[in-house]
Amino acid sequence: MRKWFVHDSDGREIYLTDERWEHIQIRHSELKNRLDDVLNTVRRGKRRQQPQDPQAFVYRLRCDTLRPPFNAILVVVVFRFESQENNGNMIPNNFIVSAWGIVMRQ
Amino acid sequence: MELEKKELKLSNGKTAWYEYDRDGDVLEIIFQPAEATGAVELTESIILRFDWGSNEPLSLSLISFSRLLQANPYGEVHFQLLADEWPDEVRDKIWPMLQKTPLSEFLKLSGYAPAHTHQIIPMATIKQPYLMPQAA
Numbered sequence: 001m002r003k004w005f006v007h008d009s010d011g012r013e014i015y016l017t018d019e020r021w022e023h024i025q026i027r028h029s030e031l032k033n034r035l036d037d038v039l040n041t042v043r044r045g046k047r048r049q050q051p052q053d054p055q056a057f058v059y060r061l062r063c064d065t066l067r068p069p070f071n072a073i074l075v076v077v078v079f080r081f082e083s084q085e086n087n088g089n090m091i092p093n094n095f096i097v098s099a100w101g102i103v104m105r106q
Numbered sequence: 107m108e109l110e111k112k113e114l115k116l117s118n119g120k121t122a123w124y125e126y127d128r129d130g131d132v133l134e135i136i137f138q139p140a141e142a143t144g145a146v147e148l149t150e151s152i153i154l155r156f157d158w159g160s161n162e163p164l165s166l167s168l169i170s171f172s173r174l175l176q177a178n179p180y181g182e183v184h185f186q187l188l189a190d191e192w193p194d195e196v197r198d199k200i201w202p203m204l205q206k207t208p209l210s211e212f213l214k215l216s217g218y219a220p221a222h223t224h225q226i227i228p229m230a231t232i233k234q235p236y237l238m239p240q241a242a
Binding site for chain 2 (some may be wrong): 017020023027028029030048050051052053056058069070074076078098101102103104105106
């Protein structure tokens with residue numbers, strides 16, 4: 001499975017699988033062929049913790065090149081842990097769940 | 107990425123369906139499989155996609171879904187609507203949408219009046235959790 005890796009503004013490594021990227025493009029067509037913009041939202045976007053889930057965060061960034069009226073991208077990232085197969089150590093498993101084009105007040 | 111899917115019968119006789127991504131804990135309720143021409147954050151955890159021309163809702167996405175429905179000692183949880191972040195022309199579309207089916211079958215509007223202020227803060231409660239998948 002192909003993955004794209006990106007670091008947010010605080011250096012956290014986050015990945016997006018091609019399976020999830022395909023799903024995003026099919027379901028949220030305003031982001032079709034906008035992979036760089038989605039990854040850039042994680043790199044440079046404003047980060048907000050979800051009030052009900054401390055492991056889930058939203059990244060938002062204005063993007064004025066989307067088809068109107070969309071003018072921003074919202075990306076949901078979950079920060080989890082998984083155990084390594086060889087030694088059972090827990091390692092971060094931070095991945096993009098989905099992304100949407102949205103309309104925000106200018 | 108596995109999606110749990112289920113059809114939902116709405117009170118107007120139409121069919122919607124949900125897709126639940128258990129790994130990501132995102133639930134999407136789809137009313138029409140059309141291409142959205144507008145979308146907003148209704149609350150910090152709910153995204154509404156809609157048709158800009160017809161003002162018809164197309165889907166609701168609920169982020170951290172299993173947490174949104176967790177019981178609390180005070181009864182229903184009311185989530186603040188992010189109305190201040192919606193452009194004026196979007197507000198004019200959203201309010202009527204929220205007050206009729208299908209959105210009114212999933213969200214109940216209310217207002218919160220904080221002490222020592224005249225401001226009323228718009229809120230929404232998630233309805234019909236019995237239609238939804240079990241919490242992760």
